[in-house]
Amino acid sequence: xxxxxxFLLLLLELCGNTLSLGSRxxxxxxxxxxxQLPATNYETKDSYKAGPIGGLFQIVHIFLRVVQPNxxxxxxxxxxxxxKFDLSTDYEKIIYYExxxxxxxxxxxxxxxxxxxxxxxxxxxxxxNKCGGEMHQRQKKxxxxxxxCFAVSLLVISxxxxxxxxxxxxxxxxxxxxxxxxxxxxxxxxxxxxxxLNGAPAEISYILSQYxxxxxxxxxxxxxVKSLLGGGxxxxxxxxxxxxxxxxxxxxxAIKETKEALLNVNNTLKELKKSSAQLNTSLSDVKRDLEQxxxxxxxxxxxxxxxxxxxxTSLSQLDDNTxxxxxxxxxxxxxxxxDILQTNLSxxxxxxxxxxxDIPEMVENQTTDIISDVxxxxxxxxxxxxxxxxxxxxxxxxxxxxxxINDTETYxxxxxxTLEEYDSYRWLGGLVxxxxxxxxxxxxxxxxxxxxxxxxxNATPTRRGCxxxxxxxFLMVGxxxxxxxxxxxxxxxxxxxxxxxxxxxxxxxxxxxxxxxxVLDTPYLLNENWKHYLSGMVFNKPDINLTFEQVYxxxxxxxxxxxxxxxxxSYNISEHLNIQEHxxxxxxxxxxxxxxxxxxxxxxxxxxxxxxxxxxxxxxxxNYNIYLAELSKAPTKGNLLSFADDLEVKANHLPHxxxxxxxxxxxxxxxxxxxxxxxPLEQSMSSVYQxxxxxxxxxxxxxxxxxxxxxxxDSAQDFLTTRISSVIVEESQKxxxxxxxxxxxxxxxxxxxxxxxIAACKPVATALDSAVDVFLCSYIIDPMNLFWFGxxxxxxxxxxxxxxxxxxxxxxxxxxxxxxYEDMENGNIGFHRHHSTQTV
Numbered sequence: 129x130x131x132x133x134x135f136l137l138l139l140l141e142l143c144g145n146t147l148s149l150g151s152r153x154x155x156x157x158x159x160x161x162x163x164q165l166p167a168t169n170y171e172t173k174d175s176y177k178a179g180p181i182g183g184l185f186q187i188v189h190i191f192l193r194v195v196q197p198n199x200x201x202x203x204x205x206x207x208x209x210x211x212k213f214d215l216s217t218d219y220e221k222i223i224y225y226e227x228x229x230x231x232x233x234x235x236x237x238x239x240x241x242x243x244x245x246x247x248x249x250x251x252x253x254x255x256x257n258k259c260g261g262e263m264h265q266r267q268k269k270x271x272x273x274x275x276x277c278f279a280v281s282l283l284v285i286s287x288x289x290x291x292x293x294x295x296x297x298x299x300x301x302x303x304x305x306x307x308x309x310x311x312x313x314x315x316x317x318x319x320x321x322x323x324x325l326n327g328a329p330a331e332i333s334y335i336l337s338q339y340x341x342x343x344x345x346x347x348x349x350x351x352x353v354k355s356l357l358g359g360g361x362x363x364x365x366x367x368x369x370x371x372x373x374x375x376x377x378x379x380x381x382a383i384k385e386t387k388e389a390l391l392n393v394n395n396t397l398k399e400l401k402k403s404s405a406q407l408n409t410s411l412s413d414v415k416r417d418l419e420q421x422x423x424x425x426x427x428x429x430x431x432x433x434x435x436x437x438x439x440x441t442s443l444s445q446l447d448d449n450t451x452x453x454x455x456x457x458x459x460x461x462x463x464x465x466x467d468i469l470q471t472n473l474s475x476x477x478x479x480x481x482x483x484x485x486d487i488p489e490m491v492e493n494q495t496t497d498i499i500s501d502v503x504x505x506x507x508x509x510x511x512x513x514x515x516x517x518x519x520x521x522x523x524x525x526x527x528x529x530x531x532x533i534n535d536t537e538t539y540x541x542x543x544x545x546t547l548e549e550y551d552s553y554r555w556l557g558g559l560v561x562x563x564x565x566x567x568x569x570x571x572x573x574x575x576x577x578x579x580x581x582x583x584x585x586n587a588t589p590t591r592r593g594c595x596x597x598x599x600x601x602f603l604m605v606g607x608x609x610x611x612x613x614x615x616x617x618x619x620x621x622x623x624x625x626x627x628x629x630x631x632x633x634x635x636x637x638x639x640x641x642x643x644x645x646x647v648l649d650t651p652y653l654l655n656e657n658w659k660h661y662l663s664g665m666v667f668n669k670p671d672i673n674l675t676f677e678q679v680y681x682x683x684x685x686x687x688x689x690x691x692x693x694x695x696x697x698s699y700n701i702s703e704h705l706n707i708q709e710h711x712x713x714x715x716x717x718x719x720x721x722x723x724x725x726x727x728x729x730x731x732x733x734x735x736x737x738x739x740x741x742x743x744x745x746x747x748x749x750x751n752y753n754i755y756l757a758e759l760s761k762a763p764t765k766g767n768l769l770s771f772a773d774d775l776e777v778k779a780n781h782l783p784h785x786x787x788x789x790x791x792x793x794x795x796x797x798x799x800x801x802x803x804x805x806x807x808p809l810e811q812s813m814s815s816v817y818q819x820x821x822x823x824x825x826x827x828x829x830x831x832x833x834x835x836x837x838x839x840x841x842d843s844a845q846d847f848l849t850t851r852i853s854s855v856i857v858e859e860s861q862k863x864x865x866x867x868x869x870x871x872x873x874x875x876x877x878x879x880x881x882x883x884x885x886i887a888a889c890k891p892v893a894t895a896l897d898s899a900v901d902v903f904l905c906s907y908i909i910d911p912m913n914l915f916w917f918g919x920x921x922x923x924x925x926x927x928x929x930x931x932x933x934x935x936x937x938x939x940x941x942x943x944x945x946x947x948x949y950e951d952m953e954n955g956n957i958g959f960h961r962h963h964s965t966q967t968v
Contacts, residue, residue: 163338163877165885168327171316172894174684176902178910181302184295185910188917192629195228200638202647209653229629236622236920240615243927247611272585278936279576282603285929286572288921293565295918300558303911307551310903311544317898318537320891325530328887335878335886339513342874343506346867350499353863357495358488360859365484365848369730372844373480375837376731380474382826389823390462396816397755403812407763407805411446414797418443421790426783435778439791442774445766446798461750476735483728502867509871513878558915561620564613565922571606572933575599579940600940607930607937614926621920628913636905645677667697683893691883728852730845736838755820763809768802 178185204221223230349356418439427436579602582595638644648654654661658670662679674694682692689695772795779791 163342163874165331165334165881168323168888170320170323170891170894172313172320172891172898174890174894174897176897176906178906181298181914184298184914188910188913189632191917192632192913195232196226196629196633197228198225200634200643201225202643205634205647206650206653209647210656226630229626233622233626236618236625239618239924239927240622243611243615243618250611251608275936275939278932278939279580282572282929282932282936283576285925285932286569286576289565289569289572289925289929290922292918292920292922292925293562293569296558296562296565296915296922299911299915299918300555300562303558303908303915304551304555306907306911307548310547310907313898313903314537314540314544317891317895318533321533321895322530324887324889324891325533331881331886335881336513338877339510339874342870343510346506346870347503349863349867349870350502353495353499354488354492356866357859357863358491360862361491361852361855362485362487364855364859365487365852368847369484369844372837372840373477373484373730375840376480376735377474377477379834379837380477386823386826387462387466389819389826393755393816393819393823394462396812396819400809400812400816403805403809404763407801407809410801410805411764414794414801415443415446417797418446418791418794421787421794424785424787424790426785426787432782432787435782439775439778442766442771445771446764446768476731476738479732480730484730487728506871561617561919564609565617565919565926568606568609568613568926568929569922571602571609572929575602575606575933575937575940578602579936582940596940600937603933603937603940607933610926610930614923617919617923621916621923624912624916625920628909628916631909632905632913636901636909639900639905642677642680645675645680649675649677663694663697666693666695669697672697680893680896683889686888686890688881688883688885689887689889692889696883728848730848731841736841740834740838750823756817763806763813768798768806772796772798772802 201221204218204225207218422436422440424436426432577599578595579599582597582599635644638647648661651659655664655670658664660670660672660674662676663672663674664670666674672694679692775791775798776795779788779795782788782791
């Protein structure tokens with residue numbers, strides 16, 4: 129109990145030395161600003177596992193729960209701590225709680241007292257040839273059966289004794305091995321405590337230094353006001369403005385494309401008219417030549433006359449099928465488009481784009497003074513935070529506790545060799561105890577081995593062999609040694625049992641289930657004037673609900689000293705790191721931000737007039753159907769190739785002469801005209817047809833398109849005029865919140881770090897666990913309890929073992945006299961006569 133209170137006071141010392149402590153924390157960073165306190169690694173493990181021997185410890189714990197099933201005596205302990213315990217009135221409670229231990233101890237003491245007396249009486253009795261001391265064995269029918277039962281029983285009991293001896297050896301060795309680890313355990317705990325104390329100032333410095341990182345990030349955003357704030361405003365307006373400008377830009381391109389299309393169609397029409405006239409001339413010449421050829425005298429005689437008449441009637445296929453001259457010229461629409469293009473609409477649109485895209489630069493130019501003021505505010509906040517760091521005298525405050533640790537370590541190092549020396553004596557004593565028991569059980573094993581192997585069933589008791597007799601002697605020696613040592617062993621068992629059982633039930637078990645802390649947290653227990661002792665020690669305010677159990681639990685969870693000990697009652701970090709105050713200073717600077725970008729004109733009046741002129745240019749009023757109808761016709765009324773082929777076929781049926789040759793020549797000429805004039809003309813007509821078709825589609829609904837474009841432009845311009853102020857305010861708030869957010873997150877991180885993470889007291893809880901749960905309970909009490917459990921079991925089994933050993937020795941030893949039987953003359957009936965023999 130004193131050790132436990134000592135460590136709790138160590139915790140209090142640490143608390144008192146950190147009352148003025150600022151703190152450390154690690155909160156989540158943002159996506160762009162990661163704030164995290166470096167992790168501190170400690171050597172000592174926060175849990176201990178005994179290994180395979182832990183199963184044996186559990187067996188002992190179960191036995192103790194059977195012997196001592198009562199709950200932890202909290203009321204008795206409270207009275208003892210309050211010095212109100214009166215043995216004369218409260219002894220019944222102690223007896224009730226300790227009844228199991230008392231019964232076992234009394235039985236052990238009876239064993240200690242009676243066994244020497246019984247052994248003395250037994251020895252005197254045997255010296256008087258009583259109690260089996262007479263070297264004479266009476267023959268019984270069940271003798272072999274009894275011998276076997278005694279041998280088996282002794283063997284089983286010897287095995288149980290051997291198991292207890294093994295427990296003793298294992299526990300004795302384990303305790304020595306754990307004592308040897310004590311120095312390493314103590315050193316690692318002291319190193320962890322030094323790491324805690326030395327790391328706290330470094331952690332505070334690290335936290336304060338992170339303000340520079342935060343400020344640099346904020347300065348970077350302030351320097352990028354053009355892209356962040358201006359760009360934000362630009363992106364908010366972009367979905368409404370850019371489509372309107374894109375429509376105007378597309379309309380400007382449409383005007384140029386319309387002019388090019390009109391010029392192309394108009395020039396092509398002129399070429400078509402020339403080509404059509406040339407084709408008409410060529411066909412007229414061929415037609416005239418054919419008419420002259422058909423006036424040949426051969427056409428008067430049948431049957432040539434019929435052929436000539438057929439050719440004559442088909443000459444109409446050579447007539448021109450189009451009338452290109454009736455198509456009106458496109459010069460007037462082209463002139464109107466040229467007039468419209470005198471105004472460079474594309475340039476006007478680019479000016480609108482430029483005016484809109486200049487918003488970020490305008491914002492940058494107009495916020496220069498505000499950005500400078502914000503930077504000055506941030507620098508002043510940095511000075512305030514640095515001053516807070518200078519006001520935390522962490523190293524001076526922790527120096528006393530560091531001295532306490534050094535003194536404790538010196539004390540442990542000075543006394544640890546003495547502990548190890550005493551433990552070596554204890555180990556030697558335990559080894560002697562185990563060896564004495566081992567000697568007894570070896571005698572029993574040798575007696576069983578020699579007696580069983582040397583026994584001759586045909587030999588009489590007075591003529592038993594040397595090996596069998598030796599086995600009996602071993603058994604008697606084992607019984608005699610048992611009488612000599614069992615009371616000493618039981619004395620050791622009783623003493624270690626009383627100490628080990630009570631420490632386990634009164635300290636180790638309540639420490640593990642934290643009932644011990646609950647007792648210490650009883651109001652007015654340790655100080656009758658203080659409701660809560662711990663808060664009275666730390667703050668001199670005993671009404672604050674600060675308990676040992678809560679402090680221990682928080683330290684086990686590696687929470688910081690500030691939150692664990694509720695140091696806000698002494699040093700309120702929130703008052704020194706007023707987040708709202710610092711954030712409000714920055715917000716005030718941003719509220720004074722004035723950005724004026726109301727003079728954006730997407731398209732001036734000249735551009736609007738240009739669009740209206742284009743809508744009234746008459747492009748959409750052109751009668752495109754006339755052109756399409758004329759261009760869709762074939763250049764000739766008939767197919768010239770078919771006509772030439774038919775003409776050549778008919779010429780081949782004519783007799784040889786000038787008529788036949790003339791017709792063939794004309795057929796060839798017609799083919800040449802089709803190839804050189806008709807085909808190019810058809811291609812040109814098809815191309816112009818497609819151009820006019822496209823021009824018709826583009827000009828369709830031109831007035832509506834221009835109207836819609838101007839309506840979109842007016843809507844965008846109105847949006848800029850009416851909404852740009854609200855957009856500027858909204859984006860300015862977002863921008864300001866981003867800058868303020870960096871410092872809110874930083875200050876919140878500092879606050880959480882100080883209240884939850886800095887000077888995390890897990891090493892203190894670990895040191896307390898190492899002293900009580902590991903060193904005292906696991907290193908010492910568990911092996912000691914296993915030792916008395918094993919030795920006690922072996923000692924108790926010595927009593928039935930020596931009884932069976934004495935009984936069995938009678939069957940193995942060579943007797944001085946025996947019962948003799950002689951046969952009668954008339955059958956197997958005999959008489960009994962005591963017969964003595966002299967042993968040789």
